[in-house]
Amino acid sequence: MELSAKEFKAMQSPLRQSMQKTEFETFQKFGFSAKDKDVLEIGCGSGFGAILISEDKPKNYVGIDIMEEQIALAKSRAIPDFTFQVQNAEELDNFDSESKDIIVIFGILHHIPGWRRVIQHAYRILKPSGTFFVEEPSRVLIRTLDFFLRWGHDPVALFSLRELEKTLRENGFIISRRKNYATLFGVFRADKPNTEGKL
Ligand SMILES: C[S@@+](CC[C@H](N)C(=O)[O-])C[C@H]1O[C@@H](n2cnc3c(N)ncnc32)[C@H](O)[C@@H]1O
Incomplete structure (x- = not known):
C-alpha cells in the first residue's frame, strides 16, 4: 500500500534517518x-538504507518499493551499481529461488495485507544459510501513531511482534537474534538453515 502524504513526508525526515541508522546498527550487532x-x-523507500548498506560494498544490491516517488528519490542518490525498481513486495516471482545471501526490511510489512506472502517469498529467494534482517513496528505502535498523527495505515496489515515471530518460524526461519522494544517494535535476525537443516 502506498504511503499517505503525511507518512511519506515523515519518512524523508532527519528523525527517520536517525532511527534507521540505529536500526541498522542493531542489524550489524546481529x-x-x-x-x-x-x-x-x-x-x-527513498534509499537511505541503501546508503548504509553501500558502505559494506555488496557484490550486488537490488531495492524494490511500490511507490514511484520513493524509487525516484532512491535513484537520485546515484549509488554506483545499485539497482532500484518499482515493484510490489507481494509479487516477487521474478527473483530466482536461492539467489540472495541477505534480504533486509526496514519497516514495510505493516503496510502489506499479504505480509505473510512476503515472508514466504523471502525464504524461497534466500540461499541456504542466507539471512533475513527485519525491523518492524507492532500493531500497538502503529495504532498509537495513527491516533495522534493520522497516517492512515490499513488495519488489516497490522500484527503483533509475537505474530510476526511465529510466522517467521512457521515458514522455516530460525530466529537467532531478536531485540523487542517493549511491545512497540522489534528487530530480528532470521536465518534460513543450510541444506542439512542446521544454522
Ligand atoms: C514506513 S515506509 C519505510 C521505508 C524505508 N524502508 C524506511 O525505513 O524509511 C514503508 C515503505 O514500504 C513501501 N511499501 C508499502 N507497501 C509495499 C508493497 N506492497 N510492496 C513494496 N513496497 C511497499 C512504501 O512505499 C514505503 O516506502
Whole structure:
C-alpha cells in the first residue's frame, strides 16, 4: 500500500534517518555484513538504507518499493551499481529461488495485507544459510501513531511482534537474534538453515 502524504513526508525526515541508522546498527550487532554478498532490500523507500548498506560494498544490491516517488528519490542518490525498481513486495516471482545471501526490511510489512506472502517469498529467494534482517513496528505502535498523527495505515496489515515471530518460524526461519522494544517494535535476525537443516 502506498504511503499517505503525511507518512511519506515523515519518512524523508532527519528523525527517520536517525532511527534507521540505529536500526541498522542493531542489524550489524546481529551480524549484518553485506561485503561481497547478493542483497535484496524489500521496501527500500527513498534509499537511505541503501546508503548504509553501500558502505559494506555488496557484490550486488537490488531495492524494490511500490511507490514511484520513493524509487525516484532512491535513484537520485546515484549509488554506483545499485539497482532500484518499482515493484510490489507481494509479487516477487521474478527473483530466482536461492539467489540472495541477505534480504533486509526496514519497516514495510505493516503496510502489506499479504505480509505473510512476503515472508514466504523471502525464504524461497534466500540461499541456504542466507539471512533475513527485519525491523518492524507492532500493531500497538502503529495504532498509537495513527491516533495522534493520522497516517492512515490499513488495519488489516497490522500484527503483533509475537505474530510476526511465529510466522517467521512457521515458514522455516530460525530466529537467532531478536531485540523487542517493549511491545512497540522489534528487530530480528532470521536465518534460513543450510541444506542439512542446521544454522
Ligand atoms: C514506513 S515506509 C519505510 C521505508 C524505508 N524502508 C524506511 O525505513 O524509511 C514503508 C515503505 O514500504 C513501501 N511499501 C508499502 N507497501 C509495499 C508493497 N506492497 N510492496 C513494496 N513496497 C511497499 C512504501 O512505499 C514505503 O516506502
